[in-house]
Amino acid sequence: MGEHIVEVPAPAPHVLMIPVPAQSHVNSMLNLAEILCVAGDINITFLVSKNIHDGLLLHANVESRFSNYRGFRLLCLPDGIYEGKIITTDDVAKLNDSFKSVAEPFLREVLLSLKSNWTKTKSPFTTIIADGVMSFAIDAAEEMSVPIFYFRPVSASAFWAYFSLPQLIENGEIPFSGDDDMDVAITNVKGMEGFLRRRDLPSFCRSGIRSPDFEMILTETAQTPRANGLILNTFEDLEGPILSQIRTFCPNLYTIGPLHAHLKSRMAAVNPNSSMNSSSNSLQEEDRSCIEWLDKQPSRSVLYVSFGSVTVLKKEQLLEFWKGLVNSGVKFLWVIRPDLVTGKNCDEHNKKSPADELETATKERGYMVGWAPQKEVLAHPAVGGFWTHSGWNSTLESVVEGVPMICWPYFGDQQINSRFVGEVWKIGLDMKDTCDKVIVEQMIKDLMVDRKDDFLKKAEEIAKLARKSIGSDDGSSFCNLDQPTRLLVACTS
Numbered sequence: 001m002g003e004h005i006v007e008v009p010a011p012a013p014h015v016l017m018i019p020v021p022a023q024s025h026v027n028s029m030l031n032l033a034e035i036l037c038v039a040g041d042i043n044i045t046f047l048v049s050k051n052i053h054d055g056l057l058l059h060a061n062v063e064s065r066f067s068n069y070r071g072f073r074l075l076c077l078p079d080g081i082y083e084g085k086i087i088t089t090d091d092v093a094k095l096n097d098s099f100k101s102v103a104e105p106f107l108r109e110v111l112l113s114l115k116s117n118w119t120k121t122k123s124p125f126t127t128i129i130a131d132g133v134m135s136f137a138i139d140a141a142e143e144m145s146v147p148i149f150y151f152r153p154v155s156a157s158a159f160w161a162y163f164s165l166p167q168l169i170e171n172g173e174i175p176f177s178g179d180d181d182m183d184v185a186i187t188n189v190k191g192m193e194g195f196l197r198r199r200d201l202p203s204f205c206r207s208g209i210r211s212p213d214f215e216m217i218l219t220e221t222a223q224t225p226r227a228n229g230l231i232l233n234t235f236e237d238l239e240g241p242i243l244s245q246i247r248t249f250c251p252n253l254y255t256i257g258p259l260h261a262h263l264k265s266r267m268a269a270v271n272p273n274s275s276m277n278s279s280s281n282s283l284q285e286e287d288r289s290c291i292e293w294l295d296k297q298p299s300r301s302v303l304y305v306s307f308g309s310v311t312v313l314k315k316e317q318l319l320e321f322w323k324g325l326v327n328s329g330v331k332f333l334w335v336i337r338p339d340l341v342t343g344k345n346c347d348e349h350n351k352k353s354p355a356d357e358l359e360t361a362t363k364e365r366g367y368m369v370g371w372a373p374q375k376e377v378l379a380h381p382a383v384g385g386f387w388t389h390s391g392w393n394s395t396l397e398s399v400v401e402g403v404p405m406i407c408w409p410y411f412g413d414q415q416i417n418s419r420f421v422g423e424v425w426k427i428g429l430d431m432k433d434t435c436d437k438v439i440v441e442q443m444i445k446d447l448m449v450d451r452k453d454d455f456l457k458k459a460e461e462i463a464k465l466a467r468k469s470i471g472s473d474d475g476s477s478f479c480n481l482d483q484p485t486r487l488l489v490a491c492t493s
């Protein structure tokens with residue numbers, strides 16, 4: 001009798017994923033986690049802070065959603081940070097420090113205990129995927145000889161501008177003050193020389209000093225080449241020239257976006273009968289009544305207005321926007337988060353004033369919610385435009401659905417995203433640095449009436465490219481996902 005060779009399957013990789021604890025970062029990294037679960041046999045430990053953990057369980061249905069994936073677990077950090085607190089833009093650098101102070105020792109402890117105290121019933125972390133501003137994870141990974149991938153939930157263009165900060169400093173182009181001439185051309189971000197102005201650089205460049213946010217992004221981004229690879233939520237046809245620039249420093253660059261659409265199509269391929277729309281990673285309760293309202297509106301007639309999860313407006317800005325909206329005569333669906341308005345008397349104002357005024361004055365044309373099922377809204381045939389703050393998730397969600405945008409960027413990467421929307425991709429209008437009811441009215445009419453067909457046509461062309469990128473017939477993002485997945489598997493052996 002010949003010798004019987006039993007092939008022992010390689011153990012599944014076990015990936016530790018660490019997002020920055022904020023809505024959009026968690027949102028896209030959770031999509032990445034689910035896409036990896038759908039794509040193969042994999043164990044994932046998703047490490048989050050207490051507030052995110054609770055939000056995900058309560059509103060994103062994570063427990064039942066991920067119950068299909070044997071290897072997924074949500075792990076809550078022992079200490080809560082920013083528990084129950086609203087995160088504002090001022091908190092970003094503090095939040096990162098605070099998360100780091102909790103996550104860093106925890107990560108070391110976990111990795112160390114795994115090295116010394118390993119049992120056969122569990123598999124160790126074979127790889128780390130960390131948000132690309134967490135160099136402590138690279139330090140720990142190097143120390144423990146665990147491979148690490150960075151994931152950046154911003155556009156390639158924003159990443160490249162961050163990466164170019166040292167050249168901009170060296171050549172005296174930044175920092176500058178908000179009072180300086182904002183239309184001066186910027187020449188030290190390679191590949192963007194023709195169209196980048198001061199006002200399009202990340203917002204922390206305009207504070208006149210090197211603020212904590214500035215220092216954090218500068219230092220953290222410079223560490224990227226130390227990671228074994230960089231994963232970006234974008235696609236080749238959208239940001240190809242900029243991706244080539246990044247590849248000169250980070251050759252192991254994997255573009256696998258738009259992640260939310262990529263995930264949806266992979267899930268449909270595995271289970272064609274699945275009724276699942278794309279997964280919602282909302283940390284807040286969605287008001288679905290707006291979908292019923294949209295159902296009653298004519299095709300492409302509604303402007304969807306939302307400024308994401310962090311942007312805040314002063315009362316005067318909100319009123320200026322509202323007047324412009326009403327004067328445009330266009331129908332609108334507006335997300336007014338309970339914490340959208342700041343400033344004096346904002347509590348009282350948040351409770352009744354804006355929504356009440358709007359409701360009375362625009363009953364026949366407007367609809368307001370506190371938080372919308374955004375991806376579904378953008379996919380609705382009644383929506384013809386999106387007035388956005390140009391957060392990267394919102395931008396990609398609009399791109400995929402072929403919805404043209406009006407951009408009112410607030411902070412961080414949004415300034416550069418809106419420049420690309422208006423000047424490079426030509427799928428919308430950039431309203432940055434203005435807050436004037438007349439301009440609002442003009443831009444809405446331009447996007448939704450006067451040049452509506454041109455914008456819709458161009459947006460549909462780019463949407464087609466997005467769909468092509470995630471297609472199983474050689475789409476770039478579809479193929480690119482195999483590479484990090486193969487590497488994750490290779491890391492187990």
Ligand code: UDP
Nearest residue numbers: 024308309310335371372374391392393394
């Ligand atoms: N979002 C949502 N409902 C809303 C507003 C926003 O589901 O009413 C989601 C949106 O779909 C996106 C995320 O919140 O996925 C916002 O991320 P983005 O990167 O656009 O902006 P940020 O919130 O980080 O400023």
